[in-house]
Amino acid sequence: MEVASVPEIPSWLPELLADDGVTELYPPQSAAVEAGITTGESVVASVPTASGKTLVATLAMLSSIERGGKALYIVPLRALASEKHEEFERFEAYGLSIGVSTGNYESSGEWLADADVIVATSEKVDSLLRNNAPWMDDLSCVVADEVHLVDDDHRGPTLEVTLARLKGLAADPQIVALSATVGNAGEVATWLDATLVESEWRPIELRAGVHYGQAAHFDDGSTEELPVTSGEKPTEAIVRDTLDDGGSTLVFVNSRRNAKGAGKRLAGVVGERLTADERSELAEIAAEIRDVSDTQTNDELANAVEHGGAFHHAGLSRRSRSLIEDAFRDRLLKVVAATPTLAAGVNTPSRRVVVRDWRRYDGSVGGMAPLSVLEVHQMFGRAGRPGRDPYGEALLLANSHDELDELFEQYVWASPEPVESKLAAEPALRTHVLSTVASGVARTRDELLAFLKETLYATQTENAAHLESVMDDCVAYLDANEFLTFDRSDGSLAATSLGHTVSRLYLDPMSAAEIVDGLRGVSDPTPLGLYHLVARTPDMYELYLRSGDREAYTMTAYERETEFLGAMPSEFEEARFEEWLSALKTAKLLEDWASERDEDRITDDYGVGPGDIRGKVDTAEWLLRGAEQLAVELELSVGPAIRRARKRVEYGVSEELIDLAGVHNVGRKRARRLFDAGIETRADLRTAEKATVLGAVRGRTKTAEGILEAVGHPNPSMAGVTEPGSDTSGGSPPADGQSTLGDFP
Template sequence: MDVADVSGVPPWFADHLRAEGIESLYPPQAEAVESGVTDGESLVASVPTASGKTLVAQLAMLSAVERGGKALYIVPLRALASEKREEFSIFEEHGVSVGVATGDYEDTGEWLADKDVIVATSEKVDSLVRNGAPWVDDLDCVVADEVHLVDDPGRGPTLEVTLAKLRRINPALQVVALSATVGNAADVAEWLDAELVDSTWRPIELRKGVHYGQAVHYGDGSQQELRVESGEKPTAAIVRDTLADDGSTLVFVNSRRNAESAAKRLANTTKGRLDREERQRLAELAEELRGVSDTETSEDLADCVEAGAAFHHAGCASEHRSIVEDAFRERLIKVIAATPTLAAGVNTPSRRVVVRDWRRYSGEAGGMQPLSVLEVHQMMGRAGRPGRDPYGEALLLANSHDELDELLDRYVWADPEPVESKLAREPSMRTHLLATVASGFADSRAALLEFLDQTLYATQYRDGGGTDNLERVVDTTLEYLEANGFVEGGGDERLEATNLGHTVSRLYLDPMSAAEIIDGLEATAEPTALGLYHLVSRTPDMYELYLRSGDDEEYTMVAYERESEFCGDLPSEFEEERFEDWLSALKTARMLEDWASEVDEDEIAEEYGVGPGDIRGKVDTAEWLLGAAESLAGELDLASVPAIREARKRVQHGVGEELIDLAGVRGVGRKRARRLFEAGIETRADLREADKSVVLGALRGREKTAENVLEAAGHQHPEMDGVVPDASAAPEEDESAAEDGRGQANLGDF
């Protein structure tokens, strides 16, 4: 189908596609148009990666805008939201306004009301619905990217309930669901009352196989020699072979440690394949990476990148991951060793994908478990980019002939498992039942069940006893919510959220987290910072740090030494599981306390065995939960509000109490705040009236930084022309790393 033959889209869109080199639609895209995607018809598109799913979404959204409507694009990750916002921003030159929403869960996003296309995570959309964002009523088209994630126990129920609510709000809503790997796409289409495009077509060939011995054994029965040299690992041999054909490689492993060690080894393979210009650009990137944080992770990643390799995992800071992804897309970085999180939709195609580790540790199983076919196929789908690669190739690694046969059967020849709703799990139900009642979608048990009948769970299990199970979970959850004062009524009576229940829903808290926080605050008149950090760390909304060997003894001693600071009673050591959870929360709280006490980031990373991404994740979560605790304390008229606010501000900025005001100035942060404080500038007001030479001296002579900081503080004359730094204001400690740019830009400086 020629792009000019597509009806319903804006007149300029065909010329835009031609400018992008697209003259005609791919077969799955043409099938989507024939199924009515530009006429407002709902659609499930289950088509391989690189087969044009995003263009199908654009056709749906732009045709909705052309009809005078508004479109929403739902993604699973913040990083993907930013990527899609940038991708869609090109439409703004044609008068289509684009906005992105990923942040504050209490924000109603009113500023998005005049946007034509909005990009948001499923959690953000859920919170917007809860908080009554008025523009949600005006949606005409919703795109759900990576819809197979309804199968994920953590995030799946949110996407499922959110789509059900959006369809309830807007009965004529067009829903376009996209995925590369849905084993039961027909079930999803039935749930969404949608047409189905289920295709295996790809613009370039994806060859799947298993490397064993000295050859690749493909799924079609053919073989190709790929020799492993003496002393060489199979992964390195594959990377070397790919580089010889000017290709890049993604290597998926099962842990952060393995990602880092693999990248370091593979750097030995890539470094000899770089030309002079690449080495220079990679050296510049390495310095940029070192500037992200003053941790060993930054240093190790920079060392790998200088040699053309990289690792990618959740312990890396978001800036680390963004820099690596961009350089890999440019084929400047030749190989990334990554955990499976990189397969979750971020655009990082490569010539070859190697699934090195097809098992990972499962706490539930108590050992190593095989990955699902769906997960492996998601990884494999990263191989091959149209217009850049002549083909894509995805390989697993076998150590024996039996394993070769097993991997071919298990992954190469297998179809992805069907996605299954995880909505009936109690943790999901707590959150979503309260929100459903609080936001007015249901005012009785019967109305709740009627609403839940519109979910994927009901579609899948209506005929197999699932309805009875759903009713049991609903009743158990309502009892819990009523017992904790979040809802009133139940049974056949009118069901409504209490004021407290409305607050919990608006704050986007798991009701169990709210109950834990309330119990802790009511038990403690004057909580300390550690007590508050520990309180939020033991909620279900905070992922606690893992207790390593020897930690039990250390944190048991700390628990008894600081028992008086806890919000609530220390459990008995004989309650083994509860006591261990308490200690894990204490370890997390101690990390937050260190951060708020200005301990250097690299020391925190080493002490707690975490990366800069972990630190930032825990800090952001603690700030959110303490903000929620502050709201709950205000709702309950507790005296602890000022203490909670101070603890929140300290963890937000990573500073002691005396620096809170100063660190809140844009561009200051924890290290610069301390330098300014030691130079006699103790508050924002002081900074506004400060002697510029003192400020410049405290900021180590950095004129642009000093100007920006003074301007943010409201100084009347922030310009630094002719200002000489006051030597007496310069920090005494030797911070040569800061001078060369490595230490200044750690995450606390922003």
């Protein structure tokens, strides 16, 4: 089907797509059009990666807007939201407005009311529904990207309830769900009242197979020699072979440690094959990475990048990950070793994909467990990019002939598992029960049950009584903790003022109950006490206790027992005491960060990466903001103490630097240098000697001007100002040393 013949799309779209070389639709895209994607019909598109799912969404959204509507594009990850926002921004040249929203769960997003296309994470959409964003009623098209993630234990329930809520809006919006190939796409389509478009078609050939011995064995029955030389590992041989053919390789491993080791080692294979221009460009990227963070891990990453390789995992800062992804897409980086999270993340295609580790640690089984077929097929789907690769290949690695046969049976020839709802677990359901009542969707027990019967879980289960039982347990818990009231005589439900606040703040009710219990009866909590309080909530993923940690943190617990908000469990309550100590370890990390301890020391002491610190800091700042508002709701006097602790962890500074660190472009290290130079407040900064400010930012003129402008200095220009003791011969200023965590100002 030619793009020009697609009904109800904007007149300018065919020409725009033609500029990208797209004049005809792929078969799955044509099938989606025939199913009514551009005439308002709901569709589930279950097709392989790189088969054009985004264009299916684009056709649906733009045709809906052409009819006077408004479109919402839901993604599972913030990084994907940024990627899609950038992709859709080109429509602004044709008069459309594109908005993106991923954070601030307390907001109703009024600024999005005028946007034609809104890109948001499922958590943000859920929070917008809780905060009764009025423009939600204007939605005519809702796209759910990666909808198979309803199967995910953590994100799945939120996506599922959010889609159930959107499906029930008065406007009855068109639902377009994009999915990898799964075993029960028809069931998902039935749940969403949508037509199923299912296909195995790909624009370029993808061969999958297993490497064993000296050859690659493929699913089409062919075998190709791919020798491993003496002293060489199979992944090195595959990377070398791919490079010789002008391609790139993405290697999936099962842990951060393995990703780092493989990335560094494989960079050695690449280095000698780089051109002079590539070396120069990679050196620039490596320099940017070094500016992001001053940790050893970041330095090792930069060293690997200089040689054309990299590693990628959640422990890296967001900025470092973004630089790696961009360089790999541009084929400057020839190999990246990554943990499986990258397979479900941003667009990072390669010529070859190697699934080196098909088992990973699973705490629920207490050992190594095989990956699902769906996960492995998602990794496979990263191989081959239309317009860049003549083909794509995906390889698992076998250590024996029996394992060769096993991997073909278990993954290569296997069909992906069906997606299954995870909603009926009480921890997942309690927050959604509260939000459903607080937002007015359900005012009685019967209405609540009727809403839950619109979920995927209700579609899949034959045991309706189980969902009802879990729902009643959640209602009882919320009633007991004064988040809602339940009148058993008539079945009426109503959220209390406290319950409305908890739902609006996007807190797990169990987290809110823990915080409320800890704050009551306290007059002057310490930062550590507050950090420990939020660290032991379900919304904070605690740090694991390593060998030797129990004894050290037990000693700390007794030394600082008076600071804790709530009674410390007995050492004889093994499980509870372990959790308490894990929360204490997390709280100590936050305290170290808020005491200006160097980032590299924190990463070494706690065995984490810059991305982990950032994750803990972001979560703590959000939970403390919630605690602050709960204190106001309950008329407690601890609000100012919570605010100080929150600001300290947000900026990573001691209390005396809070005012300075909040200035745009200052941050923790520059704030300390300014303070030590006698500039202690914003007021001081407005009247400070410019040379002193320039010295504090290590000679960065534009940075100094930006800081002075931010505080309202009458003349922020640095023209003619020199850094005290500086060399005025024209040399470059020294490295600033300001960067921390990659994302802080």
